[in-house]
Amino acid sequence: MIASASSNELAKYVEFLKEENKILRSRVPGQIHTKPDERSRLIKLGKALGQAIEELITLVAPSTFYRWCREGDSGKKKPNPKGGQRKSREIREFVIEIAKTTGFGYTRIIGELRKVGIKGISRQTVRNILKEEGIVPGPDRTSDCWDNFVKRHAETLWAVDFFSVKTVTARGLKDMYLLAFLCLSSREVIVSSSTEHPNSAWVVEQTKEFLDQTITREHKPSIVMHDRDTKFTKEFTAALKAKDVRTNVLPVASPNLNGRCERFIQTIKYECLFKFILFGKRHLDHVVSEFADYYNKKRAHMERDHLPPIRKRAPKAVRKLSRNKIEVRSYVGGLVQSFERKAA
The missing domain is CATH 3.30.420.10 (Ribonuclease H-like superfamily/Ribonuclease H)
Incomplete structure (x- = not known):
């Protein structure tokens, strides 16, 4: 349908999608942190739009998008001003596991690392690791909600x-x-x-x-x-x-x-x-x-799991079941019917 649309129709599609995106973006509080592969896809599609990207992009500011493009063209990542080395994969995975399991903030995660003998990792490093994984800061994860209760x-x-x-x-x-x-x-x-x-x-x-x-x-x-x-x-x-x-x-x-x-x-x-x-x-x-x-x-x-409320165990699974082993029982004066296995 879109492939055969006229220029006027395509413009209307774009306007609709822009408005829909504004609504969705307004429902998402705070920043949205993108992953490297996500940024690559946005750069690939956004470059083809030229300056029009400034009116369309809502995830980040246009200046951030242009910075992504420059970094992508140079093939270099922004240098670490402190010259620190990237932490090992094992430590990074351990930090992520602690965050997901406990819901702790940056400082308490450092405490958990210290307890098992891991030193030389700062609060900023923990923040960067979680940010790259799209994990929000501790207070947003530890705050209780009705579903958790x-x-x-x-x-x-x-x-x-x-x-x-x-x-x-x-x-x-x-x-x-x-x-x-x-x-x-x-x-x-x-x-x-x-x-x-x-x-x-x-x-x-x-x-x-x-x-x-x-x-x-x-x-x-x-x-x-x-x-x-x-x-x-x-x-x-x-x-x-x-x-x-x-x-x-x-x-x-x-x-x-x-x-x-x-x-x-x-x-x-x-x-x-x-x-x-x-x-x-x-x-x-x-x-x-x-x-x-x-x-x-x-x-x-x-x-x-599609079982009655007070039934504790599911019936033994079978691959084939003969129809003559099933009976239909009526309840509530015949108002409702239930298919059940006949007693052995």
Whole structure:
């Protein structure tokens, strides 16, 4: 398509790519350090553009690009003003390994080198080695983030959130409320019974039932994270604290931080609850219990390598499998089907 484009069309393509590049560049903070092979490719393509490169290049200043060209033409690298020799490959690889493994800054990396007997390496040398590899300074690597927090505590970290469903009662349509507890590691879910009045006492009661089901496990809950809903009261926190479980309150207006729990709520609504006419509390609780049991034991989950949440081991792999050894089982009143091997 581009090969057959007219000059006017090509100009429009370039304008679009320039604008797209500006947006991408604005999302990348700080400097972008290029590697030698990357600089070579940029020089090769940029030279053909002449002075137009000054309007296009955004990775570095045009003067830096021209310096690259001069150094490339001369075939010489910028001399080391101190006349120092390049460190051996083994030391350089060791510095990179320390940085990637520990996340330490330059000074602490020197400390690790000293401990194993490597001397004569300065902070600037460590900086240059990491810069050539495109590794950012220590503070940017050691600063914690939400994903790291979740990964660190995943086995004992649970999330909780409310959701509501409309049911048909003798008094008309009523909103029923439930609590969903979800394990961040296994993706196992425990859903409470429903209520029309989700007050603090009900929340505490459901939390105690959740703890009764999980507190004796090998990886028992240690943290329960939740949003700032006013129904998560000090009594809720006290009930968890009594079992040595602490709470992690999420920031205001940050539903993405509880996205895994939100995703389950979306799943149970669209795959199950929205496909039923629910008649009151007992009917709703039964349907939710059936789906939660199916979700935990039979429904494949991508984050679990396409295994159900509470299945610990994958089935033995086979090259061929006869169709008559597979059966289709129905769950949640025939709403969902699951393909499973027949019992031996």
